[in-house]
Amino acid sequence: MAGYILKRLISAIPVLLGISVIVFVIMAMIPGDPATAILGSYATPENVAKLNRDLGLDKPMVERYFIWLGNMLTGDFGRSFSLNRPVLDEVLDRFNATLVLAGTSFVLCAIFGVAAGVVSAARQYGLADKAITFAVLIGISIPSFFLGMMMILIFSVNLKWFPVSGMWPIYGARDIGALVSHLTLPAISLAVVATGVVARLSRSAMLEVLRQDFIRTARAKGMPGKSVVVSHMLPAALLPVVSYLGPAVANIVTGAVVVETIFQLPGMGRFFVQGALNRDYPTVLGIVVVFALAVILMNLIVDLLYGLLDPRVKAGR
Amino acid sequence: MVWFKAQRDAQQDLMNAAGALRGRSPWQDAITRFTRNRAAMASVVVLFAIAVMSVVGPKMSPYAMDELAWDAIGAPPSLDGQRWFGTDDTGRDMWVLTWSGAQVSLAIGVLTTVVALAIGVIYGATAGYLGGRTDMFMMRFVDVLYALPLLFFIVILVTVFGRNIYLVFLAIGCVEWLTMARIVRGQTLSMKRKEFVEAAVAGGSSGGAIVRRHIIPNVVGPVIVYVTLLVPTNILVESYLSFLGLGVQEPLTSWGALISRGANSVQTTPWLLLIPASFLAVTLFCFNFIGDGLRDALDPKDR
16 A cells, blocks of 8 residues: 555656646746836836846756756745745645635535435436436536626625625634635535536446446345445445546636635635736746645545545556 | 337337338437437527527627617616617627627637547547557656646636637647547547457458448547537636636627626626626536437437
């Protein structure tokens, strides 16, 4: 197990390098340099040249990349051009908010998605199945920002059940209750699409398993229906669902960018867009690397889970 | 279950045909199954109507897209004055804007999918066909891109190369081909090893004939299904971009751009948000329904 984890972590290194190279090259192809973006269009050429020198932008691209890489390996992601603060501090500051939001949505989509899928497979073509299938299709088709705005309008503005925006109250205690009331709407609007996908996947996986021999055997042995579902079908049906959870992380993180904007959460999304607009490439690179690392770790966890659920995978390792 | 039903129906059809027994190809079967799916057929009709209206709609109104009506700023939808969808906060006609936005949104959905389809099919088929080490390297590259949250990538591309509408097409297409490549590669790999392909080889079929008669028909099904699901995904991605202010720029508009503007004044002029958002949702809904129907029609064992 430990060997496997180590091997996977080592294989993540070329992936991270590849991503950083791609992003670095694209950011370096920017027409117009960051120095001009920082100083504004009235800057003298001397000042621009000096700032470029100070930022290390006068060196060739390859050299710049290796300098950045060397610094990054010692934990120094450079300074943000626009904020003039260490990138890593700024990123980690905002990462927490994104992590809490994305994590909550992830848990929500896994629980409700699987539950909906199981119920609708167990009652195939029944009323519950039709209702769930319909709800799922609607859920998949509603853009998260539209859902978010509608929920703000209904639940925050009209009913005043939840705060309109932000992650913490401006005055008052920053306790778990405040967090829950601030995050309920964003987490729901972020989770809906993924929940729909998970529900569809687990429904078709359950139906697939339903027809297999070992289920018939279990039923023939006289095992009660509910236990067949829980102890035989569910673990087998969870496999395709678990393998979707990896891409789901990437999707949820992407959606988080938009949801954070609507609910004005202090997350990475807005920070990233601003960074890209300001040609602030240390910030953009830092965010991408931290995000990619998080996605890779999540994929590793998902694969480990997969191994726990599927005995065949262990043998093949 | 559906399979049995389909088989029973097929037998029934054969008996009805009374003597005129002709074999039906899997494609004819699929078409029959699809046309029996009422939700999917209704979605086809609705989508067709929206597509037609996106072309005809702007011409039906007496107003031009960039015409500002100072005496009708923020007018609610009404029949008099032919302001069917009302006007926005600068007095532009929402009917015209909504259908022009539909043109752009649909075009983006379809064209980005064509880009993704082209890249994904060529890439996936090459990897699957060549196999071995080449396949490993090619799919490793796909893994690299998978680990990158795709919207980030699009945002970088769009901010770096300017907010040109063609670039939005290209950026979304260049990013959304990954799953397509994986699907095509997987299908190609598994088809290559199927017994009927072996049989065809043993029977002396040429390579081209095998690809044409056996590989392509078996790969096309999942690809068609994925294409119908990719179009709404890409429409949604464009609306995200427009919402963040990075998508389609004035004077062009899209549903996403309209929603983004409408969101600012949802309390006072809700129709600016609700009209484009409803059309967007209905369109996505129809595409998803069609995709579902096609999946059932082309791959009966999935249900």
